Amino acid sequence: MTSPHDEPVALSMDAGGDTPYGFDPDALRAKYRAERERRIRPEGQGQYRRPDGEFGYFAEDPHADPEFTREPLTDRVEVLIIGGGFGGLLAGARLRQNGVESVRIIEKGGDFGGTWYWNRYPGIHCDIEAYIYLPLLEEVGYVPEWKYAPGDEIRRHACAIGHRFDLYRDVCFQTGVTGLRWDERESEWEVATDRGDLIRARHVIVSTGTFTEAKLPGIPGIETFRGHTFHTSRWDYAYTGGDADGNLHRLADKRVALIGTGATGVQVVPHLGADAQRLYVFQRTPSSVGVRGQRRTDPDWAASLTPGWQRRRMDNFLRLVTGNPVDEDLVADGWTSTARLHSKVIPNNGFADLPPEEREHLYEIADFEQMNEIRDRVAAVVEDPATAEALKPWYRFMCKRPAFSDLYLQTFNRPNVTLVDTSDTHGVERITEQGLVVGGVEYEVDCIVFATGYEVGASGVLTGRLPIHGRDGVALLDHWKDGPRTLHGFYSHGFPNLFQLAPIQNSTAANFVHALDERAQHVAEVIAAAHQRGIRRVEPSAQAEEAWVRTIREKAADLHAFQAECTPGYYNNEGRPRARSESYGDGPVAFHALLRDWRANGGLDDVLAPHHRTNGHHG
Structure with missing residues (x-):
């Protein structure tokens, strides 16, 4: 039931014979x-x-050992990864697959898992199908128990990745990075932590997540x-x-x-x-x-899976929800059935062959139809009319x-x-x-x-709580004072050997872990190529950086008008949509193909300059 002061709102959307839709779009x-x-x-x-302050206890770790202590570290590693969620784990796993052994992950929690380490509330599940959300299933040798995995199963899988790729070997848990500073003479990063560490690293990968604060x-x-x-x-x-x-x-x-x-x-x-x-x-x-539509995994189906099954399923889902042609819908759930509507968050090829005005009209009508179904379900399920009315979106x-x-x-x-x-x-x-x-x-x-959520996208890098100083002591946020400046979203000029896995100036997806894996594979291959060529520094030129920023601006989908009409939430910055998108406007399928083509056709030469050669150290 609703609280006493709430009354049902009478509103008829039935248009009678006035429109061909069965509802009144104007209403x-x-x-x-x-x-x-x-x-x-x-x-x-x-x-x-x-x-923070008097509410700092809300951020304390209830799962870690409160008595944990260790001596500060002053050693060197080839690659240091900040963050032990799926982004950091994928980066570590892909580096190991590419032959890079000296890898350390620093994680403020007491174990791997990221979001799934911190969030253990009753009923927690992933809303993306587990067979495509949980990464590296074939590499770990695991098939999830449920179509939509509960949090504990996801957290256990994160730990299994850590064991499978030997990432526990040199990890620092219950540790927060407090600053990064580039040492030009040694061509490496000085990494300071809240445990007094001063670690030197040839490369640093930042994967601190988008739902961390x-x-x-x-x-x-x-x-x-x-x-x-x-x-x-x-x-x-x-x-x-x-x-x-x-x-x-x-x-x-x-x-x-x-x-x-x-x-x-x-x-x-x-x-x-x-x-x-x-x-x-x-x-x-x-x-x-x-x-x-939750259900347990069919053991006969699991036994029938053939090598490469997860990648095929992930690619099928991504293509389908971004409006690309597929022969069949392998996932068949609430995400794929509404694929044509996703373009208002992630660039989508649905209706792409139609004139803009007609395309927007069809989007809106399809949207109205979908939301009418959702509201009808509320009315059918919730018995009290006033409560049902208040629950309708x-x-x-x-x-x-x-x-x-x-x-x-x-x-x-x-x-x-x-x-x-x-x-x-x-x-x-x-x-x-x-x-x-x-x-x-x-x-x-x-x-x-x-249950008030997170500062979405407010990583330590963007908020300044993780200060980064590159060549000549320049702060990254000063370099980005007019907006992010990167090549492909990963690295910036003046900040050698620094890689970011955040969804900035690249592309994201409904299955966020799929996008993370594509980024992790790209970064791992770039670092491995630097090792193979004996290159000290990985850094885009100012020209390459400028060209990519221009590409982002030119291709960015204009979602401002749509988001300005939305009810407030984190998608539209609480009713104040940002002026421009920082996502690649052709969508994730095209972006992933662009990265593969870039690596295969000489793009690495642009960031692996010959004068950055090492003395043969390969990590």
């Missing part, structure tokens, strides 16, 4: 605009706060609450009981508030609703929730990352679960010693769980 456009305006906040990203809402009074609080990325099972499969038995006598109904909230709500005495779900904007399909669940909507039929719609108050108004206030109504609770 939908007006409804979308109205719902967007209800949620816009003038402070944009300023509505959130970092978990948890954020909290800047709600007035948040510091006054006398109950218990935690962020979903640091789930407190000591308080709730249970584990990632649920059974949160210690909540049986607890009133719980959950703030946030994005992808994490959709997974957490069914377990909180099942076990808490009372659950209040505070929602600003509903997610679009499609059918998940009124925005374009790719304004927010789609969610999938077979349990979320059903949870709102439980008598102990209340949906509190905060769209008219721009979120929770304030927090008191006893609870949360919305619309003048105070909801007294024992615990507040923040």
